[in-house]
Amino acid sequence: MRHLVWFRTDLRVADNPALYEAMAGGARVAAIYIDCPGQWRRHGNAPIQRDFIARHLSALSERLALLGVSLTVLEADTFAEVPALLAQWVAQQGIDALYANREIGINERRRDRAVQQALAIPCRVFNGDCVVDHGSLTTRGGDMFKVFTPFSRAWLARVRGSGYRLLPVPAAQGAPVPAGTTMLEGERRCSAAWPAGEAAAGQRLAAFCAARLDDYGERRDYPAEAATSSLSPYLALGVLSPNQCLAAMEAELGQLPFSRGERGFSWLNELIWREFYRHLLVVFPRLSMHRAFKPETEALQWSRDDELFRAWCEGRTGYPIIDAAMRCLHQSGWMHNRLRMLVASFLTKDLHIDWRRGEAWFMSRLIDGELAANNGGWQWAAGTGADAAPYFRVFNPTTQSERFDPDGDFLRRWLPELAAVPAGAIHAPHDWLDRHCPGHGYPPPVVDHARARRHAIAMFDALKDREAV
Ligand SMILES: Cc1cc2nc3c(=O)[nH]c(=O)nc-3n(C[C@H](O)[C@H](O)[C@H](O)COP(=O)(O)OP(=O)(O)OC[C@H]3O[C@@H](n4cnc5c(N)ncnc54)[C@H](O)[C@@H]3O)c2cc1C
Structure with missing residues (x-):
């Protein structure tokens, strides 16, 4: 028997159900990864993530080689070509069954259905990205939860009752084999600031749990501090699994925190948010299709001001916390969660x-x-989603900045033109700059926040009026 494991967003050998099951029955196992540069461009993914994937593939290839499994990277331009490519590969290599972990985007699901139709062999698909499988948590009426709190209660009850399944690295199927080449063509941007591979992800997880789990709840909103785990790039590519996060927490705390106030609960809660959004995406395919969760919000009258959009993208809005966050994203490829919330609110509700x-x-x-x-x-x-922020909740970028970056350390890190501004003036620095640094070049605010906020609320109120007609 020959089994083929198709790696996608599960670039790990530990706690990988598809790999584990493929290797469990004594069949000879080979592995592939299919790079789709055209699909990558269509999905608009980041060149820095592409580089990160390439580096993880190389690490994965080495780990698989030690298990006696060789990884081949194939290329198809888009998902449309994948079924034929796989059918040819399966026939050439004499494969008897295909193993993969589920991907949840609509295009990925369509691709997988087409693959199953194109192949004459069994295709076995597993849940490798959530602690609790998609679709298995429902309301009494059998529907997906649309609000986070009852979802999280059900999630916690499930994990408390049934635990979670953490799979070991499978036993080697023989002597090591040479590691294959895993180059990816196409545009890439250096991701070297993030160490690649499962071992690096595991070390980061262990270090976070040992040092930061206790004060995460209190410190996680301060972007100048390294108080959060920075594990999202690894979880997003499946280099790390959420089960591994739970296991690391449990090892550190002696048990999992199942209720608010227990040590580590705030961090667990974020992992549950991750699962909430993944479960929603499976049940509501429109979320993969650029459509709002709340259909009535499709009628919102958005501005088409390209100049304001560019100012936001480039960090030139004149609101330091927004500009620092956007320049951080541009230069590093990552942004702190509090800042993601602020810049998203600013784009939708101020601009x-x-x-x-x-x-x-x-x-x-x-x-x-x-x-x-x-x-x-x-x-x-934006106020268009499941359990969204109420539409009248509009973050004030200046008071948020004062609250979560009180000394201006984060602002100064990304806005060199504000380097000399004292903490008391840095959150709204124009008066100080005009007095002390004539010709400073830092832009004036592109909008008046108070007026913009009123306009945003009026946009949503207009929706209610439409419903009433
Ligand atoms: C507008 C916006 C866009 C976002 N885009 C992404 C994205 O593309 N990819 C992504 O992984 N996260 C995204 N997030 C969620 C969150 O900002 C990041 O997961 C978090 O900042 C990553 O930092 P961390 O790994 O230190 O997280 P930690 O605070 O250490 O949390 C642990 C893990 O939980 C998950 N998580 C944390 N917060 C959230 C959340 N609010 N929603 C879902 N999962 C969460 C992540 O996997 C994270 O790595 C977005 C949030 C907002 C508001």
Whole structure:
């Protein structure tokens, strides 16, 4: 028997159900990864993430080689060509069964259905990306939860009752084999600031749990501090699994925290948000299709001001916290969660620009770009999503900056033109700059926040009026 494991967003050998099951029965196992540069461009993913994938593939290839499994990288331009390519490969290599972990985007699901139709062999698909499998948590009426809190309660009850399944690295199927070449063609941007491979991800996880789990709840909103795990790039590509996160927490704390106030609960709660958005994406395919979760919000009258959009993208809005965050994204490929919420609120509720443009911009820049969390975060901020921020909740960028970067350390890190501004003036620095640094070049605010906020609320109120007619 020959089994083929098709790696996608599960670039790990530990806790990998498809790999584990393929190797369990004594069959000879080979592995492939199919690079689709055309699909990559269509999805608008970031060149820095592509580079990160290439580096993980190389690490994965080495780990698989030690298990006696050789990894081949194939290329198909788009998903449309994948079924024929796989059918040919399966026939050439004499494969008896295909193993893969599920991907949840609509295009990935369509591709997988086409693959199953094209292949004459069994295709076995597993849940490798959530602790609790998609679709298995429902309300009493059998529907998907649309609100986070009852979802999280059900999630916690399930894990408390049934635990979670953590799979070991499979036993080697023989002597090591040479590691294959795993080059990816196409545009890439250096991701070297992030160490690649499962071992690096595991070390980061262990270090976070040992040092930061306790004060995560209190410190996680301060972007100048390294108080969060920075594990999102690894979770997004499946280099790390959420089960591994739970196991590391449990090892550190002695048990999992199942209720608010227990040590580590705040971090677990974020992992549950991750699962909430993934479950939603499976049940509501429209979320993969650029459509709002709340259909009535499709009627919102968004601004098409390209100049304002460019100012936002390039960090030239005149609001330091927004500009610092956007320049951080541009230069590093990553952004802190509090800042993602602020810049998303600013784009949609201060500039009144469609959340879809922000979502796409994030995707094209983020090393951790991931459809479910990105879409969930954008629709939450825009007020169009499941359990979204209430439409009248509009973050004030200046008071948020004062609150979460009180000394201006984060601002100074990314805005060199504000290097000399004292903490008391840095959150709204124009008066100070005009007095002390004539010709400073830092732009004036592109909008008046108070007026922009009123306009945003009026946009949503207009929706209610439409419903009433
Ligand atoms: C507008 C917007 C866009 C976002 N886009 C993405 C994205 O493309 N990819 C992505 O992984 N996350 C995204 N997030 C969620 C969140 O900002 C990041 O997961 C988090 O900042 C990553 O930092 P961390 O690894 O230190 O997280 P930690 O605070 O250490 O949290 C641990 C893990 O939980 C998950 N997580 C944390 N917060 C959230 C959340 N709000 N929603 C879903 N999962 C969460 C992540 O996998 C994260 O690595 C977005 C949030 C917003 C508001």
